Amino acid sequence: MADEKLVELLKEGPEKFNESGVVMMNGISKLTFLLAVVLLMSGCVNRVGANWHATSNINNIKSFYVIKFAPDGRGINKLIVNRLRVMGFEATTGLSSAIPPTVDVVVDYSDRWRWDLTMYMLELTINLRNPKTNALLGDGNSYHTSLTRQPPEKMVEEVLDNVFSRAKGGEIVQLPPYIPEDYEE
Secondary structure, three states: OHHHHHHHHHHOOHHHEOOOOOEOOOHHHHHHHHHHHHHHHHHHOEEEEEEEOOOOOHHHOOEEEEEOOOOOOOOHHHHHHHHHHHOOOEEEEEOHHHOOOOOOEEEEEEEEEEEEOEEEEEEEEEEEEOOOOOOEEEEEEEEEOHHHOOOHHHHHHHHHHHHHHHHOOOOOOOOOOOOOOOOOO
């Protein structure tokens, strides 16, 4: 039976087989295969970046003011404040019109969300700025597609930890895949 199918395929033309009898792909088949691979792999993308631009010493920074991103209805500003406090800093949040005059660093951020059965944070960017000049001191970004998604708390942690690591001359670290505490195999 298999031999009969092979004979039928051979009758369709020898250009579809190489010397070993392996089916060769034409241009359209190669393009379709490549497109399928790219689409399948795009669900696994994650990217993390962080920079420290300032010549100032990170050790002199004690207080932060997080400006609430106007479209943010999920409280990411509060997550950033909480993480900064865990890291040992003074941190408050509010509107850009209420920046305290004595704060060391102003933090602004933007978040992007996507839907894939549930809403998840696709990307988080955090900028640390000089409150007097608005000059960028440091910045960080975390980008996780659906299959590598992280909860917002973890993305805030990832970005801030990497910015401070860079400020101290360290390396960027990506978070391991997130497994919820209630996950059962």
